Amino acid sequence: SEALQLLLRSLPENCLFNVVSFGSHFDSLFEKSQPYSEGSFSKALKHAQEMTANYGGTEIYNPLKWAFENSRNDMPTSVFFLTDGQVYNVDQIVELIKSCEEKKKDDLRFFSIGIGDSVSHNLIDSVARAGKGYSQFVTNTERMDKKILGMLKNAIKPPIKDYNITWTDQIIEDSLPIETNTSNKPTISFFSDNTTPPSPIKNIFTDIKIQQAPYLIPPIYPGARFIVYCFLEKGVEACKEITLSAISHDGPMKLSIPLDPVVLQGSKIHTLAARKVIQDLEDGTSFIHKHSKNVGKSIPNSFIREQIVKLGVMYNLASKYTSFLAIDERDNKFVTEAKSLPAQRIVPLPPLNAHPTSVPIYARSARRNQVKIQGLGVNNIVNSVACSALISAPRCASFQFSDESSLEDSDFSYCSGDYQFSDSFAPVLPTTSVKSKPPYIETLYNFLDFQSFNGSFLPSTNFYSWFGKNDFKDFEVIGIENENVLCLALAMAYLEIIMFETFKDECEMCYEKAKKVLKKEVDGDEQKINEILEKVKEWVKKWADE
Template sequence: MQGGPIKKASEALQLLLRSLPENCCFNVVSFGSNFDSLFKTSQPYSEESFLKALKHAQEMNANYGGTEIYNPLKWVFENSKNDMPTSIFLLTDGQVYNVDQIVELIKSSEEKKNDDLRLFSIGIGDSVSHNLVESVSRAGKGYAQFVTNNERMDKKILGMLKNAIKPPIKDYNITWTNQILDDNLPTETNPVDKPIISFFSDNTTPPTTDQKIFTNIKIQQAPYLIPPIYPGTRFIVYCILENGIEPCKEITLSGISTEGPIKLSVSLDPVALQGSKIHTLAARKLIQDLEEGSSFIHKHPKNSGKTIPNSLIREQVTNLGVTYSLASKYTSFLAIDERDNKLVAEVKSPPARRIVPVYAPSLVAMRCYAPIPASRAFFCAAIQTSMIGAAGLAPEANQSDEIDQVATDLSTITIKSKSPKIETLYKFLDLQSFDGSFLPSTKFYSWFDKNNFKDFEFIGIKNEKVLCLALAMAYLEIIMFETFKDECEMCYGKAKKALKKEVGDDEQKVNENLEKARKWVKKWADE
């Protein structure tokens, strides 16, 4: 990835770093054919660590080769802090061959962290593996997003950050029917008569016990285990009821949040649909659950502690694939073109002319260019309570991509424009410290066409730090929010927190100072 796309990714990482909460630890891991980390271990978010990471993001380039994700992810898991929740942001534009191995790594790491680990992924460009991006996010209980080479990723990655720093809702459950089913009854364990073993037996193989796997479930839900549901994302759950099972008139989704139980009831309006499209989609999701080891067969309480044979999974997947005409690990399509061999007519035509190229002699100097390889890996970012990792990009010789390059001279940007550019926002946020403060400086005052604090005495804000924070917040509200609210909302929140700290957590003083700043910024913007 060259030119504009890498520039946009670098800017998105910078904005992500600016938006991190103060009480987190973070790291940046760049990867490709090899990988390296900015810090040896996750560092507390401070002025020093922030500036170092920001410089790293600004200087990031495509020099990491192909895509190798397993080892950098393994390093991140092994070096993350165990005393706080971990969120990982994986950005890639490549493909790998060992998706299953990566998924197993994520699942095992999640178990070690007692489910205090989440992984969010963004796929970039047309060549990225959707299977990779979606599989790792499902295994990591996050979600996946995709962007094109010409699309900005700022809004999507900041949406992920907002969801990552919120404690997830857990233990989701959906009530599909009011009928009492055998599926939900407690499992009774009957004692197994084991054969008597002689004290002098040389056989070291333990006797086998016949484990009957429970498969006759009357409500097939897919996914069987409902993952965390995040604001701004779509989630679909399917349910196939056995004949004779009546659904509720109102289905209920329940879960457990940090503040206690939550519940959502949805009225069910029966609609007769023609065909079997919904059933096919449900079957596809059931197959996905079976292949990933998260189906009702694997996770039902009646099968707890039992070894699920691969032959049973294969049988279940094959039945679904054949019934609903779906391709899977064990089913595929075979197309047969049936033709009538009868000769209809014979057409005679003159032989076609062929143009044979004449090759230049071997001694003639020629210039040729190898095709530019598609870039493979991108950024991976991880934060603890959010930890940030970043992935590297495929190397390219020092060539400039004139088509994708954003050749905007920031010095010519109109900072008062009611339709500002994203580059204006980035330039303004350069004035903000890691803790959200906008410190007094010549550069800050010149942004508003002033020289110093005295030029703002007429506003009526006597504290210089309070003035700068109030002006910055008013500028973001009035100039930036209409177009880039999602991109700057978290930086605005950090500024508001810093302002509250300056006025002694007095909400009334915050509003008073902010209103004074708003009046001036509105007048200044209209000049």
């Protein structure tokens, strides 16, 4: 639930959002997507904190269909989809996303995260491709906060689209379509029981000189790797510099990429390219489906299957229609099957002065952490946005050492100094203040509890006590008269100095929200903002070193 809480805190003010939990059944936090406000934020935050694993198995189609039907059509929608499960109807789900994407005319983006070792990679990758987003995976011991926030940053930015790559300087004329050969058609018996007349095979254009995969380049996002391949027919030479052009929110973009001819040699790159072509064919986005000469033509599934099999056999690739059987041609001696036992290993206890890693030190059910899904709709940073949220339904945990409520106040600190031992030989750790603790992610979550939905940090006794002070008067040495401005500047300085080194990706968007509020407080005076922050950062550095 921590990742969902952080996502909710990082949402822009001008968006609409919803949260859908699903499993063998599903429910939504709101009947319709709600504007991001103090009330809706508080309700969603409480929902995330109380989330439990009680939704059973994984059923995705119906909650997705509901989310699409209840999303706003007058503004873009982004969906964040998180799951640790597998489904049997991936193709049906992909078709649902495609149909919604076509209706919204590029105003839908679908981001997916697969959690754990048993999640379906085919599901996670396929839905992201269909929704023109991207996919990522996290292990059971890995935190997902950073990856979710990276997706949110990309979701609130206007996408760069209409990509085009110039592969060659030569003028290429497309060849003529394949002609229908009626002489090779099988003879139909007059007494056949099949009353359905065979559908005529239309001319399908396939002879292309430059075959790019993927044929249609989807939006490309910062931090997400994307590879485009190209087959050039013999006699067609590639440019010395490949030109990539696209359209951004601010206008046309262009990039020239020098081509290393050494990269063009060898069979591995051809195999990777062929696999991408097969993926295009399976997804229905290949040049055969999307080329202007094939518009309006019905492409038979048998024809697509033939192309996939041809590529699979040529490049030894497994696909929906190709597989490989390994045959051992040694003598046929019977080999008894040995009983295999799981390997045992001894895990040594860490030394007392060992420093903890970024992985949480406490134990909890892996299944419980694999169940969140959230989604939102976004337009751009300035305009209003609509959102649908999808939260993956958690499955019941098989065991749990402790629940979240018992861990809220549990901070673990390892020091290199001397330890005192009780009669039970348990080390007693020296008590330390917040400022001297290493920046754990739990500390960040606790501090962000002071932030309101709009990014402000309001004055309070608890906020001042975080810094070891009682009230506003204790900060007179800084020289800031406006209490709201002081609290905002203190929070921003704390995040930048204490948290950015380890958790910048996780708290950067919360920092930017606070900066916008501070800018309003000083009427947009950038020079005054810099002066205030310099004073406060100097105080925070001294406070941290005490």
